[in-house]
Amino acid sequence: MNETQLGDATNSAENNTKTKQTGKKQLANGFDFSKGTQGLDADSATLIERRKRVLGTLGPLFYNQPIHVVRGQGAHLFDAQGNDYLDCYNNVACVGHVNAHVREAVADQLTRQDTHSRYLQDEVLDYAERLLGYFPQTLDHVSFTNSGSESNDLALRMARAYTGNRGVVVTSNAYHGITDLVASISPSFGTGIPLASFLATVEVADVLKNPGPDAEEILLGRFEAAFRQLHDAGYGVSAVLLDQIFSSDGVLPGAPGWVGRVAQAAHEAGGLLIADEVQSGFARTGDAFWGFQRHNADADIVTMGKPMGNGIPTGAVVYKTPIGDRFAECTRYFNTFGGNPVSMRAASAVLDEIEQRELLRHAETIGDRIAGELESLLGDTPGFGGIRHAGLFIGLDITSRDNRGLPDPAATQRIVDELRTRKVLISASGADASTLKLRPPLVFSDADADRLLDAMQQVKSVGLLR
Amino acid sequence: MNETQLGDATNSAENNTKTKQTGKKQLANGFDFSKGTQGLDADSATLIERRKRVLGTLGPLFYNQPIHVVRGQGAHLFDAQGNDYLDCYNNVACVGHVNAHVREAVADQLTRQDTHSRYLQDEVLDYAERLLGYFPQTLDHVSFTNSGSESNDLALRMARAYTGNRGVVVTSNAYHGITDLVASISPSFGTGIPLASFLATVEVADVLKNPGPDAEEILLGRFEAAFRQLHDAGYGVSAVLLDQIFSSDGVLPGAPGWVGRVAQAAHEAGGLLIADEVQSGFARTGDAFWGFQRHNADADIVTMGKPMGNGIPTGAVVYKTPIGDRFAECTRYFNTFGGNPVSMRAASAVLDEIEQRELLRHAETIGDRIAGELESLLGDTPGFGGIRHAGLFIGLDITSRDNRGLPDPAATQRIVDELRTRKVLISASGADASTLKLRPPLVFSDADADRLLDAMQQVKSVGLLR
Incomplete structure (x- = not known):
């Protein structure tokens, strides 16, 4: 079995992007639109027909009885x-669904103002300072986005600007989002659209489901092999991007600590560790506020999304100062809705609830x-x-x-x-x-x-x- | 003067991504962080210092007196x-800032539910049907996102899957967003991070600021030259992506109609017209609800963002059925916050206001x-x-x-x-x-x-x- 793999070889020339008709991977537990709505109650059947008419079948729907x-x-x-x-x-x-404290914060802010961070505002600064208080001192800057996808996309852009490298390492069934860049490094979509040529993947599920005493060494060896592959292919290593609970690979918390070893190896290979906390962040894993802390990993960039605003769209990228400074030399980053006061108030109310409860x-x-x-x-x-x-x-x-x-x-x-x-x-x-x-x-x-x-x-x- | 241009030639090899320290283009009217806060009132100085400490200088701030x-x-x-x-x-x-009708819709929805479109929901369907009512019948499907950037990113992915081509044409100072893909086709950022190799740009400002009787022919000729460049370079044409009021090129509404000619030429070249309505959409241009309608252009994909939810993050991509069907054969697209009920209710309240007022x-x-x-x-x-x-x-x-x-x-x-x-x-x-x-x-x-x-x-x- 090949535990590490470079991205789709058919995509190695930049101008070769003819997509293949096969290779799309279905989401688990998805409604099969091709079977129609027979056997469903009238209300569901009507809604599904309406949905097909305006949203098509691109977006998945859960359950055969939605x-x-x-x-x-x-x-x-x-x-x-x-x-x-x-x-x-x-x-x-x-x-919690329909959390009253979040609702009150949002409704209150909507009586005040909801512009953007090109003006000075209290809300974004109050929340940024509060959020960074949950991080080690080296992770001391933040940029706000609207989703985990935008966060991972920005994190990879930063890692590339900082390292000067292009290669990316993820796990073999990783999911990191839906922009062009992050979808191209998310093998869980399948290969209906080819994966990136600069991607190397590492299998972790086999080891983490049945860990022996040498599990950590085996995993480390696989990541080091992936780094070498990217070096040999001329891409170098910009980042290893890891969901800190490996949700799409099968929910693999693993023994705390092994990700820390991978971070060290990534640094030695000239790359960064990006901790994707969209799944594992905001107290989810119980023993630490962030998954990378549970793994005692020296993360260089940390991305977040889903639970951050309890449903009000918001995301964030937290990073070490030199990484942001380098990126700021190359370009600017202004996200119109990123850090808007309504999202910030919702996100702050979420922290209130996590703390108080x-x-x-x-x-x-x-x-x-x-x-x-x-x-x-x-x-x-x-x-x-x-x-x-x-x-x-x-x-x-x-x-x-x-x-x-x-x-x-x-x-x-x-x-x-x-x-x-x-x-x-x-x-x-x-x-x-x-x-x-x-x-x-x-x-x-x-x-x-x-x-x-x-x-x-x-x-x-x-x-x-x- | 060279009116059409291919993207940064130094980026033609996929593994050449060393960013350059120069080439970053500053935003107009930005605060100069290097000058410090002397001369500003104490409140502003304090906020700017706090901002530098947690947000850095990556994001622009307006005015020398913010x-x-x-x-x-x-x-x-x-x-x-x-x-x-x-x-x-x-x-x-x-x-309007702090619009009461939008606030009431958001607050009401937050007493009901705010999940996602993997369940059947009324809110996303109600809004989708209503939004599509503002479009010609051929533009009959919609996918929801959280921002104009996510919308343009998705539109380009769709255009590539549908056409099998990779090349993109934009105007010479275009801005289309901040994901890796759309930033790489946004010359208004400068070249601190190289522009995409598959990009061809067309100058339009000189003609549209001083249009002669042959303005339309001149512009058409330039776009056709760009299409040829992309064909010759082996990329083909996936899309011409045009802000329908050319805001970052200098606010260039132009005489209605010329974009329609470009759309025809794009179709003949095997590509699509993506109308970026982030600036021009939602009644902004007065004479039509969308900028592409003002130009009588046969748009294949239409993207929107900024004004859609009056500040509550939301965006959308509207497209012709065969484009979405082809994309759905290749991959799936699920955007966690995209189409969430709170954003949909906000967006629907915006349409109420536009209509009633x-x-x-x-x-x-x-x-x-x-x-x-x-x-x-x-x-x-x-x-x-x-x-x-x-x-x-x-x-x-x-x-x-x-x-x-x-x-x-x-x-x-x-x-x-x-x-x-x-x-x-x-x-x-x-x-x-x-x-x-x-x-x-x-x-x-x-x-x-x-x-x-x-x-x-x-x-x-x-x-x-x-």
């Missing part, structure tokens, strides 16, 4: 019929409880391939029920669907979509955990895990 | 001392009035180089006072500063920053116009235009 969301509250979503779904999937609403500690406590009880419930069940978690981000592997223990994406999907029927929302992850992904709002209560565990017990008892 | 904005209302911004500035610059707050007609009426009275006021003044406008987007050239009529960026900046002293906010535009740019909120009233015209009268009388 959910019509009209209301939210805490870790709960409600459909048009008033059904109460337990949300064990959405990290954007980290401090002690959600960092809570994520650890309740994450440990759920993961522990799921392990007890399923530990000797055929089809249960193991569980991993850091804080309130849990991955649970589903394998074939024979003794070979192979990944079983079909069984995984059946469990996702069975839980949906029982009004519990999760999804699947990993290169083969055989890992159940549980990533609820941080305000997930003990009663919510009881309901989740009860639903998993029922899934077990109906024979999907037995 | 303004500390704390409140807005209609076309007015207020600083911390309560000074009332007439906003003749900001198009984001198109239906008849802002399309108003933009035309008041734009004509202001442009006409400015022309009367300044028509025979040395230093006045001419005025152009479409609706409420006005460009006014400042030239040397001798009879050579050369662009005079220093005099332009002095006028911008003099107006700022008189609490009227505008800025400068164009490759040589010698065009005054007036682009106020669409709710600009007759009283606001009186105040602007009075301030210009004063600027004339103090001798800056005489």
Whole structure:
């Protein structure tokens, strides 16, 4: 097996961009538009037809029985019929759906002003200072964006300007966003649009799912091999960009520390570590506010998005001063909506909630409880391939029920669907979509955990895990 | 003079990305951080020091005496001392700063839900159908983003997948955004980071500032030459991407129609027309809701951002069905915040306001009035180089006072500063920053116009235009 790989070789000439019709990778748990709406209730069928007419089929829709969301509250979503779904999937609403404190902050700011950072403003400075207080002193500057995609795009531009190199290293099923640049280094999209020629990928899932005593050395060796590949190809290393919980690779928190070793090796190879905290940031992993801190990694640039504004679009890139200074010598960066006062007030209200409700500690406590009880419930069940978690981000592997223990994406999907029927929302992850992904709002209560565990017990008892 | 040009030749090898220390182009009207804060009031000095410490100098700040904005209302911004500035610059707050209808829509939605389009939702469909109602029938699909940059980035990815080509044509001082891809085709940043090798640029300002009877033929010839260049270089033409009022090239509405000819030529060359409506869209030009309609152009993809949500981050890409279908064969596009219900409700409230307050007609009426009275006021003044406008987007050239009529960026900046002293906010535009740019909120009233015209009268009388 080839653990490291350069990007699509067919894309090595810059003018060769004929896309291939095959190679697109489907999202796990997506509605199959080609099957039509037969068997769905009239409300869903109507909405899907309307959707196809105006949005087409480009954007994925969850579930073969999609959910019509009209209301939210805490870790709960409600459909048009008033059904109460337990949300064990959405990290954007980290401090809860329809959070009153966030709403009040947004509504208040909309009585004041909502322009941009070409004027002096209190809101962006207040939040920037507060956010940087969550970082080590070396990470002392921030630029604001509107999304995790814009953040990763900017981070890579900065890394290239600073290092003078072009090569990028990611994991083999990484997802880092949807701009042209970050999509071209996101193998989880498949190769319907070719991956970048300057990309090297590293397999980490095999090791992190079954780590032996030499796991860290094996992973380090693979990253070093990827760095050499990029040097040999003439690109050099601008950055290794790593989701700090490796969500799309199968939710792989791993033993704390190994990413720190990779950062060192990246620095020796002339590149930077960009910590993608879109998934792992803002208290999600329980033991540290950021995933890179959990890994004791010397990150040079840190990117964030999804949970930052609890749904109000906002993102950020935090970086060491010399990196920003170098970039500022080359170009300017003004993001019209980036750092706008409404997004800043929403983001500040999110920090209020995380602090006042002690959600960092809570994520650890309740994450440990759920993961522990799921392990007890399923530990000797055929089809249960193991569980991993850091804080309130849990991955649970589903394998074939024979003794070979192979990944079983079909069984995984059946469990996702069975839980949906029982009004519990999760999804699947990993290169083969055989890992159940549980990533609820941080305000997930003990009663919510009881309901989740009860639903998993029922899934077990109906024979999907037995 | 070379009217068409291929992108930076030093970037033709994909692995040559060493950035140059020179070549960065400064934004007009930017605060000079290197000069420090001496001479500024204590409040401004403190805010600038705080800003440098956390945001660095990457993002531009307006004016050598920056303004500390704390409140807005209609076309007015207020600083911390309560000074009332007439906003003749900001198009984001198109239906007015602190618009109550937008605020109520946002606050209401935040009591309901704010998830994403992987669930069925009413808000995104309601808005999508409404937005598409403003387009010709061929432009019948939409994808939502968070900014104009994300919109242009997605539009180019779509054009490449659809045409199989890679080359892009823009105007010679174009600005299309800040992702890696769109920044690489935005010559207005300069060449501190090299422009894309697959870019061809076309000069339009010289012709559109002084159009003769053969203006349309000259422009068409230049675009056709650019298409040939890209074919000869092996890239082919994926798209010509044009801001429909050519704001950064100096505010160049031009005689309606010429862009339509360019679209035809682009189609014949195998490429698409992408109409960038971030500046010209949403009733700005007065005579049509979109700039490409004013030019009677067969646009294939239309991008939007800034004014769409009156400050709540949101953007969109509208396209012909076959383009989206081809892209969907190659990849998927899911934008977490794109089309979120809060942004959709804000955007819908913007359309309510534009419709109910008849802002399309108003933009035309008041734009004509202001442009006409400015022309009367300044028509025979040395230093006045001419005025152009479409609706409420006005460009006014400042030239040397001798009879050579050369662009005079220093005099332009002095006028911008003099107006700022008189609490009227505008800025400068164009490759040589010698065009005054007036682009106020669409709710600009007759009283606001009186105040602007009075301030210009004063600027004339103090001798800056005489």
